Amino acid sequence: MSKKAVSTAGPTEEANVSCPAQNAQAPINALLSKEERIELHRKMVRIRRFEERSLRAYQAKKIGGFLHLYIGQEAVAVGCCSLMGKNDHVITAYRDHGHAIAVGMDTKALMAELYGKITGCSKGKGGSMHYFAPSLNYWGGHGIVGGQIPLGTGLAYAVKYKKLKGAAMAFMGDGAVNQGAVHEAYNLAALWNLPVIFVVENNGYSMGTSQARSSAGPGLAQRAEAYGMNWGTCFGHDIYEVRATMDKFLTLAREKNQPSVVEIDTYRYRGHSVADPDKTYRTREEIEEYRRTKDPIQLFQNALLAEGVLTEARIEQIDAEAKAEADLAADFAEASPFPTAEDIQKDVYWETDNPAQRASKGRLFFD
């Protein structure tokens, strides 16, 4: 399922990102300080511990609805988001916890949101699939497969319209690539040269349907060729490779307003959501094999140990801190109040939330 390619269909230069050692040497990585490298590691660990803790809370009936875990894919969100400048924006689908932590959201607010508490990042109104942090250029968190991709294109449009140097990263899963809205967005982005990177996090399964059973054609990223767009692929278990690859496409976007499709091969260890059966479409061995050989945290940890950036003790400390943070987040969430019935009709209209500035009259709510 892994492909390695960078298209030359667009004006992209040939990018050689196939060798991990070379990835580490890529300028965007080579320039990383020791602490920055540790921070990448820490973020991945924090994501994983947060999600493991949320799974326990889910099973303890603290969390309602769906819980789509990102465990196994951490290097993608952390790698991509670590490249964000102040005019870069991120939007993703419903498997959004990793990106939220990667952009810097507070895990207490994230956990509280899962618990449906007023202290949650969306005041308990969005839930697991709908995390937002506009102040961190993080635009969600969207529940409908592929529905966020036109929005991400719109973020890029706005950046360009405002003549800012920036780009939007619009994340989607491999299950989204067959949605019409995604292709419409591709077309618009290519037609209007919008600074957007469509990031396909290919974890092999759209819910329980493998790529082979759902998507025609030679590859998911390659579909960009039909629109004359740049495209590339990379391995998502190597955070250096993710950064090196994405950096090239981000630069094309920011500097030349060129959109791209980047397919990042990755894997999730958990079911589509934690409530879904996981063994009907893949084997336990397949999961174990990936975990053993390609776990992104383990691989990066090994690399940092080899680089002498991390020690075993530091690793344990980071892990203990991440667990403690996750526990703290759960405690915070537990201790927080739920929204009240009066909160239900807040945050619906800007005007009713800002009554002093309301221009319209008449009833906005009905019973």
Add this chain to the structure above:
Amino acid sequence: MANIIEMPKLSDTMTVGTLVKWLKKEGDSVKSGDMLAEVETDKATMELECFFDGTLLKIFSPAGSQVAIGAPLCAVGKPGEVVEAPAGQPAAPAAAPASKEEPKAPAPAPVVTAPTHAPAPVAASVSEQSRAVGERIKISPLAKKLADEKGVDPSTVTGSGPGGRIVRADIEAAAKNPKPAAKSGGGATFTGGAIGAKGPVQIERAVPVSTMRGVIAKRLLESKTTIPHFYLEIEVDAEPLLALREQLNKGLADAGVKLSVNDFILKASAEALRKVPDVNASWHGTEIRYHAAANVSFAVALPDGLITPVVFNAHEKSVFQISTEAKSLGKKAKDKKLQPAEFTGGTFCVSNLGMMGIPKFLPIINPPNAAILGVGTTVTKPVVKNGQIVVGQTLTLTLSADHRVVDGAVGAQFLGALKSVLETPALLLV
């Protein structure tokens, strides 16, 4: 097994009847043909006949109750037999089907209510579109509010809205005229004094709309608002008629016969209908029915309304027969003893206010008739006869006709025929 006797359908428009009085009591032995009770329908008070021999085992509907057609009234069976009261029932068929339709399956239906205090229930239920006591009053929310404000009891008001719904206008009208017309008497003579000093005309009170008033209100409103009336009048020289009548009454006084002007008019109407049969018709939406018989009805004033008994086949009857029949019908009407068959089925109606001194008036058509004749009083006045002004006796006849059925020319022909018959009254005797 006891026989359950149910509220019978006693008139074309009846949906409920009021059980006025039981003539037998529980435990009495009864036989077929006995009268069990008196039932007031929308038109008359009728007797409830027993069709079984046995004992009146159980009365389900006490005197005073309003009972829907088909609902059980009593049980007749073998002495000592136990009868259960029919089990809990759905409400009376408030929106009963069209009047012509016989209710199917008179399933044990309900006693509508049994007011325990009212001595004689008066209530409004009169037709398929109105209500029984205890049944919901159909009233618009606004009308209800207005009724409260103005102190009008909606149960006394007949609704003019769809389905008999009481609407604002009905309440406003009721509030303006809260009293029924004064019965008589006391006609205050104007003395020139301050009007206010003499107090009100009568005691202010609200009188519930009787069954009959309800029917009148509904039917005549419907008539006046849905039938395109037009009016014709003609003056008849009454001298020959009055002379003939006087002569006959003198000659037949010993036999106890006294013919009224109205008897002649009924007969003359039948003759005119024979000559202009297009008037003897009725409108039925998709068809016009022309009737073979001249069944001439006549309006009889009653203390709380009026009713129109029918002289059937008047075209085949002599003035004398008509006179006898009309007298009998008039008495029955006043005694509220008319049977439905005696006041339904008219094809033409005569309304006579002549005896009350009204020179002429325009009556409202009594549906489904195509026309109604208004008969005024005989007036003594100068007339021109043979080029001379002489004192003559005249009578003004007006015809209110349904333009859907009868056109002006036809109406005119009818009045012409009537005039010619009345002015040659001897022909009515042959």
Add this chain to the structure above:
Amino acid sequence: MPVITYREAIRAALAEEIARDENVVLMGEEVAQFHGAYKVSEGLLEKFGPDRIVDTPISEAGFIGMGVGASMLGIRPVMELMFWSFYSVAFDQILNNAANVRYMSGGLINCPIVIRGPANGGTNVGATHSHTPENVLANHPGVKVIVPATAADAKGLLKSAIRDNDPCFFLENTILYGEKGEVSDDPELLIPLGVADVKRQGSDLTIVTYGRCVLHSLAAAAILEKEHDISVEVVDLRTIRPLDFDTVLASVKKTHRVLVVEEQKPFASVGSQLAYLIQREAFDELDGPIHRLATIDAPAIYSPPVEVEQLPNPQRVLKAALAALA
């Protein structure tokens, strides 16, 4: 005041707001070079250039979604749907994303987008092009729905919509585009959303309506007065959400009889909602049931003379008004 068409009034609103606020852009199929499928945007490309007047491909889900995304970042896009009927292919963008994003973000994100275009039957374009989705749209808390009947209203309301911070859905009418009326050229004359307009005073019957049915109702009201001596008050809602129910209520309290006229399919329509509200809040004022005249309940028929009968028209309004007064 200048007398201009409804089309020109919308164009004037667009031009004024585009000139006033650099974040306002007009986007849609054929809005620029082609001058608008119904010529609403004629001349705007020449005046404001291709950055502000943007032709999109036929790709409603894509470009509406793009507009929603751009609005989250502070652009104020006015998106033209050539027909509102095409909303169905962009439903997810309009009613999942635009309508919900503020709520799901706990109030952190605004979506100041305007989506506009004609939504009407009566031009024999068949069922696919004749949808009137104002009820569907207004069913989504978070959105505003505007249906102007006159040129002046179209201008004043569109300007308010463009300046509004919530998603506004503006439903025009191809048959009204040529209707003329007096329209102010004051660029600061706005008509606030949520203010109904009594287009005709009356005392016997209230007709609550909006959009083109306002014209039908006024025509029927004139006949009712002349031929039946019935005085009809015509309340033009102008906006469906927010809803100026106080004006409706005042009229109902005055006339006590109500007819709702709408170019909607009857089931769960705007009229259904009005009827519910009226009966609840003016129950004791009603002298008869609330009546409604809607489009005859079937997909829009093509056959030209029959479509006239399927839709509300003055004769149908007249009949319905008489029934409501029974």
